[in-house]
């Protein structure tokens with residue numbers, strides 16, 4: 001045989017060996033956690049306190065002048081009464097009327113503090129769905145092993161869990177290793193301008209910077225990730241940006257019997273088609289690589305082989321992943337044409353036509369780049385304007401104190417689950433705190449099914465007693481680290 005045949009054979013053997021070697025090294029993470037002495041948490045009592053919090057309808061207020069602030073005022077007093085020990089050991093400030101900031105002084109002043117977030121407001125119940133609730137949405141009913149009502153999953157559960165943990169540990173005489181701050185905004189569901197923004201500004205004005213921050217976000221889900229049998233604890237390390245962009249075309253008004261080749265409506269139609277066709281590029285970005293590095297080892301051999309060898313199979317993976325909506329959303333800035341405007345009568349040329357496109361911007365891209373892209377694609381003669389836009393968040397590391405602490409606490413409470421860093425598609429208060437911290441994580445300690453996800457902002461929102469216990473134990477575990 002000629003020499004080159006041997007060379008090719010040797011090359012193939014090396015590549016196969018690399019692929020198999022990398023696949024074999026692609027293993028599940030293992031954790032070492034000391035078994036905790038049994039905690040004596042009074043779950044019934046905690047459930048009653050969560051129910052009490054749900055009974056105050058702190059419905060998010062979009063117009064501060066017209067809102068009903070009564071429930072928010074009562075909520076602050078309710079927390080004082082429900083958690084007397086926590087309120088005795090922590091300093092509390094009311095910020096901008098209805099948001100709360102707590103500080104629990106720690107043992108070691110040389111350590112940077114940690115900050116735990118939640119929000120007080122809840123989304124309203126959609127008109128016409130009230131009757132579909134098995135128990136009224138603000139009843140806080142304790143039935144069938146659940147607390148029922150708006151806010152039990154988003155996110156009074158997280159707020160109450162953190163306070164329960166402080167109450168429990170303070171009663172034991174525990175002092176935190178570092179300063180702990182708790183910050184609860186009152187308008188997360190309406191963008192956080194009055195709550196999280198003001199809280200963050202206050203912390204900045206005091207020159208504070210935090211080791212890490214935990215806010216609401218991913219939960220532990222079963223069956224949500226195809227091909228993965230273990231429950232998956234999704235910890236958000238970044239969130240996508242947001243932009244509503246309007247495009248407008250001007251035309252000549254007049255009768256439609258002698259039309260121009262393209263009317264204003266026609267120009268918008270062409271522009272919209274072009275924007276859908278020329279999407280933002282799909283990329284296996286650094287954050288997606290992190291997600292895949294954590295989730296890959298839990299998958300079957302075929303997928304594991306591909307994910308361990310993205311250096312070779314990257315293009316193939318992108319192609320397969322793009323075919324699903326969820327996959328595509330992870331790979332790129334998404335484009336959704338949501339509103340069409342223009343034209344009123346069948347026989348009249350529209351003077352003006354427009355469309356609104358909703359973009360969710362992938363971390364690593366900017367609003368600026370997106371606008372340039374839209375202008376390029378729609379071409380001359382069409383105006384482009386931003387209605388509102390938020391840049392994507394930074395990407396938090398997975399090798400720092402914060403992620404490790406969360407990962408360990410997840411392992412202690414959900415030993416069967418695998419912790420996976422991921423990107424949150426919707427916005428949270430967390431992004432407002434970027435000036436005071438660069439390790440920001442988004443995780444809500446509850447175990448839910450894929451179907452349960454619909455209850456969030458939906459009908460029959462509820463939290464099981466098991467999840468109440470898990471939430472409290474999670475925070476106790478985290479606070480002790």
Ligand SMILES: [Zn+2]
Pocket residue numbers: 119154155188216
């Ligand atoms: Zn929320």
